[in-house]
Amino acid sequence: MPAAPGPAQPRPFPPPALQDLPPGDARLCLHIERFCRRELGLAPGSHLLLALSGGADSTALAVLLRLLAPRMDLRLSALSVDHGLRPESRGETRRICALCRDLGIPCAMRRADVAAAATAWGCGLEEAGRRVRYALLEEERAALGADWILLGHHAGDLSEDVLLRLTRGAGWPGLAGMAPRDDARHLLRPLLFTAPAALRALLRHLGIRWSEDASNASLDYRRNRLRHEVLPLLRRENPALDRGLATLHRLGSLDGNFWEETLDRALTAHPWQKGMENGAPAITLPRALLAALHPAARLRLYVRACRALGEESRRSEGDSHGQPRAATLLALDAALREGRGNTHFQLPGAVEALVRGGCVRFRVWTY
Amino acid sequence: MPAAPGPAQPRPFPPPALQDLPPGDARLCLHIERFCRRELGLAPGSHLLLALSGGADSTALAVLLRLLAPRMDLRLSALSVDHGLRPESRGETRRICALCRDLGIPCAMRRADVAAAATAWGCGLEEAGRRVRYALLEEERAALGADWILLGHHAGDLSEDVLLRLTRGAGWPGLAGMAPRDDARHLLRPLLFTAPAALRALLRHLGIRWSEDASNASLDYRRNRLRHEVLPLLRRENPALDRGLATLHRLGSLDGNFWEETLDRALTAHPWQKGMENGAPAITLPRALLAALHPAARLRLYVRACRALGEESRRSEGDSHGQPRAATLLALDAALREGRGNTHFQLPGAVEALVRGGCVRFRVWTY
Numbered sequence: 001m002p003a004a005p006g007p008a009q010p011r012p013f014p015p016p017a018l019q020d021l022p023p024g025d026a027r028l029c030l031h032i033e034r035f036c037r038r039e040l041g042l043a044p045g046s047h048l049l050l051a052l053s054g055g056a057d058s059t060a061l062a063v064l065l066r067l068l069a070p071r072m073d074l075r076l077s078a079l080s081v082d083h084g085l086r087p088e089s090r091g092e093t094r095r096i097c098a099l100c101r102d103l104g105i106p107c108a109m110r111r112a113d114v115a116a117a118a119t120a121w122g123c124g125l126e127e128a129g130r131r132v133r134y135a136l137l138e139e140e141r142a143a144l145g146a147d148w149i150l151l152g153h154h155a156g157d158l159s160e161d162v163l164l165r166l167t168r169g170a171g172w173p174g175l176a177g178m179a180p181r182d183d184a185r186h187l188l189r190p191l192l193f194t195a196p197a198a199l200r201a202l203l204r205h206l207g208i209r210w211s212e213d214a215s216n217a218s219l220d221y222r223r224n225r226l227r228h229e230v231l232p233l234l235r236r237e238n239p240a241l242d243r244g245l246a247t248l249h250r251l252g253s254l255d256g257n258f259w260e261e262t263l264d265r266a267l268t269a270h271p272w273q274k275g276m277e278n279g280a281p282a283i284t285l286p287r288a289l290l291a292a293l294h295p296a297a298r299l300r301l302y303v304r305a306c307r308a309l310g311e312e313s314r315r316s317e318g319d320s321h322g323q324p325r326a327a328t329l330l331a332l333d334a335a336l337r338e339g340r341g342n343t344h345f346q347l348p349g350a351v352e353a354l355v356r357g358g359c360v361r362f363r364v365w366t367y
Numbered sequence: 368m369p370a371a372p373g374p375a376q377p378r379p380f381p382p383p384a385l386q387d388l389p390p391g392d393a394r395l396c397l398h399i400e401r402f403c404r405r406e407l408g409l410a411p412g413s414h415l416l417l418a419l420s421g422g423a424d425s426t427a428l429a430v431l432l433r434l435l436a437p438r439m440d441l442r443l444s445a446l447s448v449d450h451g452l453r454p455e456s457r458g459e460t461r462r463i464c465a466l467c468r469d470l471g472i473p474c475a476m477r478r479a480d481v482a483a484a485a486t487a488w489g490c491g492l493e494e495a496g497r498r499v500r501y502a503l504l505e506e507e508r509a510a511l512g513a514d515w516i517l518l519g520h521h522a523g524d525l526s527e528d529v530l531l532r533l534t535r536g537a538g539w540p541g542l543a544g545m546a547p548r549d550d551a552r553h554l555l556r557p558l559l560f561t562a563p564a565a566l567r568a569l570l571r572h573l574g575i576r577w578s579e580d581a582s583n584a585s586l587d588y589r590r591n592r593l594r595h596e597v598l599p600l601l602r603r604e605n606p607a608l609d610r611g612l613a614t615l616h617r618l619g620s621l622d623g624n625f626w627e628e629t630l631d632r633a634l635t636a637h638p639w640q641k642g643m644e645n646g647a648p649a650i651t652l653p654r655a656l657l658a659a660l661h662p663a664a665r666l667r668l669y670v671r672a673c674r675a676l677g678e679e680s681r682r683s684e685g686d687s688h689g690q691p692r693a694a695t696l697l698a699l700d701a702a703l704r705e706g707r708g709n710t711h712f713q714l715p716g717a718v719e720a721l722v723r724g725g726c727v728r729f730r731v732w733t734y
Contacts, residue, residue: 162533167604169611171618172539222604230600237534237589244536247694251538251666258663296625299618327614 018067025202028194033068036190040181044073047146048188050105051137052080054092054211057152059099060199061191063208065150066103078107079140081133083114085125085215092211099208110136126221134185141186153178154191154199156227159245163226163234171299171326173259176252177245184311193246259300266293272305281309282363290336290360298336299329302353305362310349324348336360385434392569395561400435403557407548411440414513415555417472418504419447421459421578424519426466427566428558430575432517433470445474446507448500450481452492452582459578466575477503493588501552508553520545521558521566523594526612530593530601538666538693540626543619544612551678560613626667633660639672648676649730657703657727665703666696669720672729677716691715703727 018026036042050065052058062078069076078100082093093109100107118128137149153161161177180192191199203210219225235241270289275282283305290298306324324347335343335355345353350365385393403409417432419425429445436443445467449460460476467474485495504516520528528544547559558566570577586592602608637656642649650672657665673691691714702710702722712720717732 163601166529166533166615167601167608167611169605169607169614171615172543172622175615176539225600225604230597233592233597233600234530234534237592238536240536241534244534244692244694247536247692247697248533248538248542250697251663251693254663254666255539258661261661294625294628296618296621299621325611325614326618327611330614330617 018071021067021202022205024198025205028198028202029064029067032064032190032194033072035180035193036068036072036188040188040190042072042074042148042188042190045075046148047075047077047144048148048150049137049141049144049146050076050078050150051133051152052078052096052100052107053152053213054080054096055152055213055216056200056203056210057154057157057191057196059096059208059210060202061150061152062099062103062105063202063206064190066105076105077140077144077146078105079137080107080109081136082109082111083129083133084111085114085129086213088211088214092213095209095211108140110140112136126223138186148186148188151187151189152191153189154194154196155242155246156196156231158192158249159231159242160223160227162245162248163230164223165323167222167226168323169325169327170323171303171329173252173255174303174323176249176255179253192249195242259297260304262297263301263304266297266301277363278366280364280366282361283309285360285362287358290358295333295337298333299326302329302332302347302360302362305360306347306349306351306353309351309362309364332360385438388434388569389572391565392572395565395569396431396434399431399557399561400439402547402560403435403439403555407555407557409439409441409515409555409557412442413515414442414444414511415515415517416504416508416511416513417443417445417517418500418519419445419463419467419474420519420580421447421463422519422580422583423567423570423577424521424524424558424563426463426575426577427569428517428519429466429470429472430569430573432557433472443472444507444511444513445472446504447474447476448503449476449478450496450500451478452481452496453580455578455581459580462576462578475507477507479503493590505553515553515555518554518556519558520556521561521563522609522613523563523598525559525616526598526609527590527594529612529615530597531590532690534589534593535690536692536694537690538670538696540619540622541670541690543616543623546620559616562609626664627671629664630668630671633664633668644730645733647731647733649728650676652727652729654725657725662700662704665700666693669696669699669714669727669729672727673714673716673718673720676718676729676731699727 018029021029048065050058050062052062065074065076068074078096080093080096082089097107097109112132114125114129114132117132118125121128121131141149158177162175165175165177178189178192180189181187215221216224217228219228231241238244266289270286270292272289273284273286275284285301285305289301293301303324328345328347332345332353332355336358339358341356343355346365347353347362351362352365354361354363385396388396415432417425417429419429432441432443435441445463447460447463449456464474464476479499481492481496481499484499485492488495488498508516525544529542532542532544545556545559547556548554582588583591584595586595598608605611633656637653637659639656640651640653642651652668652672656668660668670691695712695714699712699720699722703725706725708723710722713732714720714729718729719732721728721730
């Protein structure tokens with residue numbers, strides 16, 4: 001009589017190679033490897049800093065990258081930022097460090113006083129946490145000489161981001177959501193088109209625990225309200241919603257690329273003028289450049305000028321919050337077309353636009 | 368002792384002129400007049416067929432156009448379609464006819480068997496009602512020799528439409544929602560950027576009653592679920608949501624215009640080839656045309672070819688349902704780029720696309 005099947009054997013940890021994984025998990029790894037190579041252009045020999053919170057997403061990021069590192073010739077480091085907002089956060093950070101030790105990834109830990117930062121900047125805890133986290137990650141990346149910061153955002157986060165941007169009045173292609181690769185900020189999001197369920201399944205199969213951040217359930221944050229209240233209703237209408245939004249994102253990337261190329265050509269023919277005003281950088285878009293462009297292209301030129309100044313002044317924070325509102329861009333272009341002189345417009349990153357003499361001048365607003 | 372204020376005097380009906388209206392309502396009229404002139408390009412002397420359901424929106428449309436007709440030199444007719452789905456619909460249609468008599472607008476009434484049409488076409492009641500209604504309106508417009516059919520869609524409908532399209536996986540600029548002017552289908556939507564509350568306020572101030580269609584409250588329809596369940600949550604996050612979506616719509620129109628101009632230029636240099644296949648129209652996009660365009664422009668070319676065939680074959684119904692899904696367009700372009708021959712794609716309006724020899728051929732699928 002054949003023996004009854006016994007309980008599933010605990011799998012070895014850390015997982016030695018892809019072929020030791022269940023087939024679905026191995027496919028997930030290969031899918032992410034292909035995405036990293038083809039879409040993110042991740043080069044062999046790259047040094048990557050993983051941003052780890054201890055939640056399911058970033059834990060899966062660490063495991064997946066650990067599996068792919070030998071295949072893709074990657075060097076890994078990790079940073080965990082303890083926001084110090086919840087009593088359990090210190091324990092979570094220690095658990096991440098233990099996981100990284102098991103995976104053989106050197107992991108640093110930084111403690112941030114997010115509450116103090118929020119008070120100092122006069123912004124909410126969520127916004128302050130985001131800013132502090134990105135600043136510490138960039139500091140660590142630069143100190144290590146790493147090439148990229150890797151974030152654990154997945155397809156569910158992308159859908160939330162699209163809905164957040166739609167709610168906030170974003171334009172196009174900004175509406176299509178966060179970028180999988182952000183060169184200016186050295187960010188990569190290798191899981192951006194992966195369903196969160198696949199990440200949790202991988203962790204369960206490997207017997208790896210993660211922390212559930214209680215603040216993810218709190219309806220005090222807009223992002224969570226969209227996640228828990230709005231997105232389930234939309235998914236009920238179309239169970240393939242997230243796939244649809246991922247497609248929209250790809251269309252947005254294509255359009256973004258198209259506008260960049262269109263502006264590159266226009267700026268080669270009619271360069272913008274960079275200078276300083278009151279000790280802060282400024283950009284003037286000359287009349288000939290503006291006149292050569294379709295209004296739809298001019299709107300994207302305004303975004304580009306605004307972003308160039310924001311990057312120089314290092315005041316522009318985050319990628320979704322730094323998006324100018326479409327209404328402001330349309331109003332700016334209407335002022336230009338109607339020849340309304342000396343009209344001012346406030347844009348993100350403390351950038352101000354001024355229409356004057358058929359030109360548009362962008363400058364950083366100095367306090 | 369001064370007399371207590373009496374009840375408000377009923378205002379004269381029909382309202383003789385704008386200056387007899389409360390200031391807010393007069394401003395609303397002027398706003399819509401400006402929109403009709405500037406954005407819709409409505410010419411003096413036009414003959415307009417109003418689509419009236421008896422609901423608040425189309426009742427307000429009738430009143431507003433009646434007020435604007437002498438100022439804009441417009442000739443008005445109306446059609447009310449009784450869908451015969453609810454016992455009260457016959458009474459509602461009679462009430463519309465009475466309103467039109469008071470307003471001096473000749474009104475026709477048509478009865479449609481929507482339930483039978485839904486069975487015949489194998490589609491839902493909502494879809495069948497829409498198709499029958501538009502067909503009868505177009506029949507009446509042609510019979511009268513009228514220039515345009517006027518629809519009562521307002522800013523709330525536009526927001527719903529954007530959300531419907533987002534849910535369904537629309538691309539850009541289709542995602543930005545229904546057009547205020549649709550030349551191919553002779554449709555104008557003069558209220559598209561007007562808040563529904565302003566329309567109801569106008570009717571209340573004039574003492575004009577409207578019918579509440581009970582099916583608007585039914586959660587059996589996706590549109591109603593988005594209206595009653597999802598949009599209120601998004602408006603709670605941003606009370607200016609509808610204004611933001613109206614801005615998005617304007618950005619979409621600009622982009623739509625940009626892509627049309629870009630394709631016009633490309634098609635002048637490399638025309639597409641029109642012909643017949645199995646007795647149905649077909650369009651071939653030549654290799655030189657496809658190679659000259661950025662992928663983002665090619666996607667819009669596919670939409671244009673698909674729409675041109677749909678219009679010829681008269682099978683494409685409605686403006687939102689006729690939008691190809693972005694995923695299909697991206698897959699079609701990937702097949703072209705990767706040189707995958709003999710790959711077929713199904714598009715709305717019974718159009719099929721076929722990649723072959725570096726060309727893309729669109730044809731109407733014949734049964």
